[in-house]
Amino acid sequence: MSYDPSAFPPFAVTVDLVVLTVRRHVLCALAVRRGEPPFQGRWALPGGFVRADEDLAQAAARELAEETGLRVHDPAVPAQAGGAHLEQLATYGDPGRDPRMRVVSVAHLALAPDLPAPRAGGDASNARWAQVGELLQQTDRGRNGEPVAPLAFDHAQILADGVERARSKIEYSSLATAFCPPEFTVGELRRVYEAVWGVALDPRNFHRKVTGTPGFLVPTGGTTTRQGGRPAQLFRAGGATLLNPPMLRPEV
Amino acid sequence: MSYDPSAFPPFAVTVDLVVLTVRRHVLCALAVRRGEPPFQGRWALPGGFVRADEDLAQAAARELAEETGLRVHDPAVPAQAGGAHLEQLATYGDPGRDPRMRVVSVAHLALAPDLPAPRAGGDASNARWAQVGELLQQTDRGRNGEPVAPLAFDHAQILADGVERARSKIEYSSLATAFCPPEFTVGELRRVYEAVWGVALDPRNFHRKVTGTPGFLVPTGGTTTRQGGRPAQLFRAGGATLLNPPMLRPEV
DNA sequence: AGTGTTTATCGTCAGGCAGACGACTATGAT
DNA sequence: ATCATAGTCGTCTGCCTGACGATAAACACT
Numbered sequence: 001m002s003y004d005p006s007a008f009p010p011f012a013v014t015v016d017l018v019v020l021t022v023r024r025h026v027l028c029a030l031a032v033r034r035g036e037p038p039f040q041g042r043w044a045l046p047g048g049f050v051r052a053d054e055d056l057a058q059a060a061a062r063e064l065a066e067e068t069g070l071r072v073h074d075p076a077v078p079a080q081a082g083g084a085h086l087e088q089l090a091t092y093g094d095p096g097r098d099p100r101m102r103v104v105s106v107a108h109l110a111l112a113p114d115l116p117a118p119r120a121g122g123d124a125s126n127a128r129w130a131q132v133g134e135l136l137q138q139t140d141r142g143r144n145g146e147p148v149a150p151l152a153f154d155h156a157q158i159l160a161d162g163v164e165r166a167r168s169k170i171e172y173s174s175l176a177t178a179f180c181p182p183e184f185t186v187g188e189l190r191r192v193y194e195a196v197w198g199v200a201l202d203p204r205n206f207h208r209k210v211t212g213t214p215g216f217l218v219p220t221g222g223t224t225t226r227q228g229g230r231p232a233q234l235f236r237a238g239g240a241t242l243l244n245p246p247m248l249r250p251e252v
Numbered sequence: 253m254s255y256d257p258s259a260f261p262p263f264a265v266t267v268d269l270v271v272l273t274v275r276r277h278v279l280c281a282l283a284v285r286r287g288e289p290p291f292q293g294r295w296a297l298p299g300g301f302v303r304a305d306e307d308l309a310q311a312a313a314r315e316l317a318e319e320t321g322l323r324v325h326d327p328a329v330p331a332q333a334g335g336a337h338l339e340q341l342a343t344y345g346d347p348g349r350d351p352r353m354r355v356v357s358v359a360h361l362a363l364a365p366d367l368p369a370p371r372a373g374g375d376a377s378n379a380r381w382a383q384v385g386e387l388l389q390q391t392d393r394g395r396n397g398e399p400v401a402p403l404a405f406d407h408a409q410i411l412a413d414g415v416e417r418a419r420s421k422i423e424y425s426s427l428a429t430a431f432c433p434p435e436f437t438v439g440e441l442r443r444v445y446e447a448v449w450g451v452a453l454d455p456r457n458f459h460r461k462v463t464g465t466p467g468f469l470v471p472t473g474g475t476t477t478r479q480g481g482r483p484a485q486l487f488r489a490g491g492a493t494l495l496n497p498p499m500l501r502p503e504v
Numbered sequence: 505a506g507t508g509t510t511t512a513t514c515g516t517c518a519g520g521c522a523g524a525c526g527a528c529t530a531t532g533a534t
Numbered sequence: 535a536t537c538a539t540a541g542t543c544g545t546c547t548g549c550c551t552g553a554c555g556a557t558a559a560a561c562a563c564t
Binding site for chain 1 (some may be wrong): 525
Binding site for chain 1 (some may be wrong): 259260261262263264265301302303304305306307308340342343344345346347354356358
């Protein structure tokens with residue numbers, strides 16, 4: 001209960017980012033290659049120290065901009081063009097999660113449309129969009145023969161938590177539109193759900209659901225044929241943020 | 253990106269607890285009186301520093317035991333008698349949220365049955381169960397006349413976030429049973445929902461819903477009449493943790 | 505003992521929504 | 535012209551919810 005400044009152990013506080021996007025119908029996460037030990041040469045989630053005068057959300061937004069050039073979507077401005085969604089995910093503070101010192105990491109979840117090419121401080125070869133399935137597969141083996149995820153530190157756990165958050169949150173919110181460009185078709189939105197959930201959805205029932213939910217989608221009047229086939233209506237994200245009743249995720 | 257130990261600003265890391273229970277059909281939270289500045293004499297959420305060798309969840313469980321004597325429910329043991337539910341809520345790290353130094357607080361949410369009497373390190377007069385509605389009412393006035401919640405620091409925000417988490421989570425999980433003693437009736441469980449949501453639920457539809465969801469409730473064979481009226485069956489919490497389809501929270 | 509009150513539990517019925525799927529439309533490719 | 539692709543509109547059936555009637559089993563009175 002005491003705040004005696006001499007009585008608390010000092011911690012380093014970082015923000016780590018789970019940046020998700022959908023590329024070629026597959027859910028992908030931003031990974032950066034570590035340039036120094038520990039885990040040198042291994043892939044990790046982007047992140048960095050929180051500065052002394054900085055809010056946690058500010059630090060996350062700054063790191064996101066540094067790594068991707070993405071601006072964060074202002075929650076007060078719905079359907080803002082090109083912005084990413086950013087929210088706090090969870091905090092990881094195991095002693096020993098970083099072998100050098102006590103680091104508490106406040107993980108954030110960012111959802112972005114496909115547009116941007118990755119850049120890690122100008123060095124693109126050290127950043128990439130990796131398929132989430134690959135990053136979470138436990139293919140490597142540790143020195144004791146135990147399966148080891150290809151991500152450094154506890155970042156596989158953080159990524160898994162972020163993916164699970166995204167999967168559950170698009171059920172009951174309009175968050176899936178954060179994966180889409182400012183204007184998109186119902187089919188494009190459906191393919192976002194299919195990529196994030198890893199299932200196939202019935203196009204007719206999906207269309208009925210999203211167009212029948214007031215405030216979810218706003219037609220822009222335009223059409224596009226960029227997916228081939230019959231031209232589709234273009235929509236913007238509407239003001240509604242909560243989906244009630246929710247979109248049901250199929251079993252298994 | 254660098255972890256040079258001389259290059260990061262030191263933070264104090266604390267855990268704060270939103271401990272909720274239902275007393276006399278009202279949602280209550282544990283509050284402790286501050287014994288020192290700042291906010292001396294004001295009510296605050298219980299909490300304390302994370303120790304150097306301690307996990308965040310361990311620190312939260314330790315603080316919970318110190319303040320209430322409650323043991324934490326092991327998630328691997330469903331329907332454990334008398335244990336509290338504990339989960340991480342969110343992390344609050346505004347510079348300036350503590351006027352003396354940079355403190356990052358990892359808030360946790362605990363749900364407990366009514367049984368325990370509060371105790372703050374043995375001094376019961378400095379801890380109490382306060383109605384959530386009172387704690388969140390903005391009754392006081394600051395020196396500029398602006399409304400001020402009766403809780404110190406940003407604890408009103410933390411409490412509001414914790415209550416909202418509890419309200420939404422009992423919709424789609426069996427978490428409401430964490431507010432109940434090991435054996436409880438359908439009516440007692442219904443009064444938990446009514447207290448947390450602040451609404452009245454139809455006893456017949458509620459009964460149909462909870463008894464018709466497989467794995468949610470397990471009859472113990474006993475009955476009780478402690479609520480008056482016709483004797484009610486006693487149940488334990490079943491193994492199911494997810495409620496599908498969810499319990500619907502009435503509008504408004 | 506009877507009557508009223510309280511709480512628990514079972515049933516019924518109508519409306520809404522989701523899953524399954526048929527049918528039709530509008531484009532580009534061969 | 536024909537096919538493949540994708541979008542859009544309808545229909546039907548089954549499940550679940552909300553509203554609410556009815557019955558059951560206790561206690562508190564008189």
